Amino acid sequence: MPDFAFSQLDVFASAPLRGNPLAVVHDATGLDDATMARIANWTNLSETTFLLPPAAPRADYSLRIFTPARELPFAGHPTLGSCAAWLAAGGEPGGETVIQHCAAGLIPIRRDGTRLAFRAPPLVRSGPAGDEVRSVLPAALGLSDTDIEAVEWIDNGPGWCGVLLRDVATLKAIQPNYAGFAGHKFGLVAPAAAGAGYDFELRAFTGAYEDPVTGSLNASVAQWLIGAGIAPRDYIAAQGLELGRDGRVHITSDGPEVWVGGEVTPCIRGTLSL
Known part of the structure; x- marks a missing residue:
């Protein structure tokens, strides 16, 4: 099997080691599904992607996205990094x-100076979450009703449920108990402290770990908060601070469309030999 060009990049970060890492295998034609899955399992990053020739009209390239355990139809930071x-x-x-x-279709990506931005895909589930979701929040995240402004389904594929908190101190103090998640994925958001240099802070809990900087979650949070009049049409979100990262996500909106942007920093370039 031939060697493959390989890149590793830090997404939503203007400097190395501050965002969400992504592995990219270039010109992956010839790799079968099982080999792609093994490579993603081996890199052990949240996602590894495989660049392929375009397989649809109007597309510039095709992309397959794998976690260590499964393939995803779409994900945000892999889109920008790839x-x-x-x-x-x-x-x-x-x-x-x-x-x-x-697999999710055609995803437009804009170039804006040093940043890239993808158009947020539509939500597949929205609206207030019921008592069956709220009831797990005390055990899973240590939250009481007095901590919470709203709990909404904001699912654009991964299954996110959004929790808007009253203050950022509560967000920062959360120590998740994954045994209590009952299969849910929670995206938490709170208004930033005055003078922080950004507008909101997020944390993303998949039910097994905390994700550093999450494009799909920021996309769905933006659609929720802007649509509800809670956030301005353009804002900056921070994520990953509690993990020692310093991710920045730039949200802009054109009419009904929401764009999710950030900087991408290359960290490793090399060759993958199989």
């Missing part, structure tokens, strides 16, 4: 906007 890797390797989009093809 696009950055494709461009750095000499990829030339057919138009001003890069078009990624993945």
